[in-house]
Amino acid sequence: MFQAVYGISRGKVDVILQKLKSSGTKFPVSDCRGCHEPINKMTEERNLMRSHIDKYPKYESHYTRRDSNGIYLPSHLNMKKMYDEYKNENVGKGGSYELFKLVFKETGYKFKKPKIDTCKICDTFQINIKQCKNEIERVALQRNYDDHKAMADFAYLQKKEDKESILKNNEKTVLVFNLQKVLNSPSISTNVACYKRLLATYNLTIRDCSVIGGTECYMWHEAIGGRGSNQIASCLYKKLNSLPPHVSHVITDSDTCGGQNRNVNMAIMLSLVTSVRDTLKVIDQKFLLPGHTHLECDADHAKIEKAKKETNISLMVPRDWYQFVRTVRGKKPFKVVVMTQQDFYSFSDFLQSELIKKNTDINGEKINRLQIKWLRFQKEFGIFQFKYSLKDSDDFRTMDWRRNRRGRPFSTQKRSLNLSYNSSLPINQLKKKDLLSLLPLIPEECHQFYEDLATSHRSFGNEVYESEDHSEGEDP
Numbered sequence: 001m002f003q004a005v006y007g008i009s010r011g012k013v014d015v016i017l018q019k020l021k022s023s024g025t026k027f028p029v030s031d032c033r034g035c036h037e038p039i040n041k042m043t044e045e046r047n048l049m050r051s052h053i054d055k056y057p058k059y060e061s062h063y064t065r066r067d068s069n070g071i072y073l074p075s076h077l078n079m080k081k082m083y084d085e086y087k088n089e090n091v092g093k094g095g096s097y098e099l100f101k102l103v104f105k106e107t108g109y110k111f112k113k114p115k116i117d118t119c120k121i122c123d124t125f126q127i128n129i130k131q132c133k134n135e136i137e138r139v140a141l142q143r144n145y146d147d148h149k150a151m152a153d154f155a156y157l158q159k160k161e162d163k164e165s166i167l168k169n170n171e172k173t174v175l176v177f178n179l180q181k182v183l184n185s186p187s188i189s190t191n192v193a194c195y196k197r198l199l200a201t202y203n204l205t206i207r208d209c210s211v212i213g214g215t216e217c218y219m220w221h222e223a224i225g226g227r228g229s230n231q232i233a234s235c236l237y238k239k240l241n242s243l244p245p246h247v248s249h250v251i252t253d254s255d256t257c258g259g260q261n262r263n264v265n266m267a268i269m270l271s272l273v274t275s276v277r278d279t280l281k282v283i284d285q286k287f288l289l290p291g292h293t294h295l296e297c298d299a300d301h302a303k304i305e306k307a308k309k310e311t312n313i314s315l316m317v318p319r320d321w322y323q324f325v326r327t328v329r330g331k332k333p334f335k336v337v338v339m340t341q342q343d344f345y346s347f348s349d350f351l352q353s354e355l356i357k358k359n360t361d362i363n364g365e366k367i368n369r370l371q372i373k374w375l376r377f378q379k380e381f382g383i384f385q386f387k388y389s390l391k392d393s394d395d396f397r398t399m400d401w402r403r404n405r406r407g408r409p410f411s412t413q414k415r416s417l418n419l420s421y422n423s424s425l426p427i428n429q430l431k432k433k434d435l436l437s438l439l440p441l442i443p444e445e446c447h448q449f450y451e452d453l454a455t456s457h458r459s460f461g462n463e464v465y466e467s468e469d470h471s472e473g474e475d476p
């Protein structure tokens with residue numbers, strides 16, 4: 001009625017009310033037409049905005065450095081949030097959102113995408129250098145920081161070179177692998193499921209970077225196997241045994257996550273497969289720097305997550321996840337390899353029989369396993385070559401883990417592998433209870449699967465059991 005009488009729109013009324021509210025007076029507020037701020041006021045606002053933006057913590061990201069200046073703000077921030085905080089902290093001072101956006105653009109900063117990890121070592125260096133009062137110490141810190149960055153760049157370039165080299169040589173291939181974060185079942189779009197413990201499906205993705213290669217997802221769920229070092233090694237073992245016979249040299253790239261990649265069981269498996277498989281001559285296991293690790297399979301994982309978000313499809317049981325991943329397209333469709341208990345081996349058993357773990361090399365010199373960047377496996381089972389860098393020019397040192405160096409030769413052909421498991425793994429009792437409580441939301445043909453899950457007598461602490469980090473498995 002009011003609007004009709006005065007012939008103004010609802011929007012205009014809202015604006016006037018908003019202005020009255022924010023000015024805190026009962027008097028009409030000027031609409032600012034014809035009273036634009038002078039230029040120097042604008043400069044002051046710009047400076048205020050700039051110093052506000054500079055207050056936020058910033059990160060440097062290295063593998064993106066090549067295409068940008070690489071300065072990132074935390075991923076939980078966005079332009080609107082920053083502007084709101086600016087207005088809150090500078091009450092009475094002006095500056096439009098448009099101007100704020102302009103000032104932000106001039107800084108060249110970007111918001112960190114949650115996918116991109118920053119490196120803890122880099123972050124620590126940056127803080128320490130900033131806070132260091134002593135000039136000599138500061139220079140030393142800066143030099144160490146530069147060395148670290150150079151090493152990260154070198155690892156990145158090395159991987160690139162390896163990938164280029166296999167294009168001309170089909171006897172060689174590069175395998176890049178990483179474990180995806182847990183995929184939960186049932187995955188249904190109802191809030192109820194958010195508060196329940198769900199069944200975990202694991203996916204170890206291996207990208208074969210050769211021309212004929214592609215992405216393979218090795219998938220299983222928690223009643224089939226865990227996600228420790230024996231299980232990760234078992235997936236790689238299956239992959240290595242399925243390589244075409246013309247491949248004699250394999251390079252693997254992974255991050256240095258100890259529990260899964262840089263560990264004893266993985267080393268034993270790689271040594272075993274090289275010694276047993278006739279066509280394989282060399283496996284080079286290379287480790288990229290944590291925080292600087294841009295692995296091709298991480299992009300594959302992002303594709304799976306994006307496809308899932310876009311379809312909003314319900315995935316009731318782990319089998320539905322396997323099927324879903326098959327529908328995700330990279331350059332080629334993803335191949336899914338479903339892991340059964342017959343595929344999971346206990347490589348650690350060799351430490352009871354033929355091998356013995358040693359902390360020194362063959363010259364009796366101590367080994368710092370955390371510093372190992374490159375392991376090389378050749379025909380002799382139990383002998384590992386290693387170096388602390390990824391440089392071709394640096395020499396390998398040698399470890400010999402064989403128990404019995406003299407006497408009868410080892411017969412690798414007769415070596416038998418023990419399975420990790422002989423029955424389904426029990427799941428957490430509370431988790432089973434939660435899963436059964438969701439049955440009314442799940443189609444009947446899937447009920448049996450959940451009803452049949454065995455439970456352990458022990459009820460695990462939820463947090464530890466559900467942990468997303470890669471803490472399971474043995475230290476390097």
Ligand SMILES: [Zn+2]
Nearest residue numbers: 119121122291
């Ligand atoms: Zn770093």
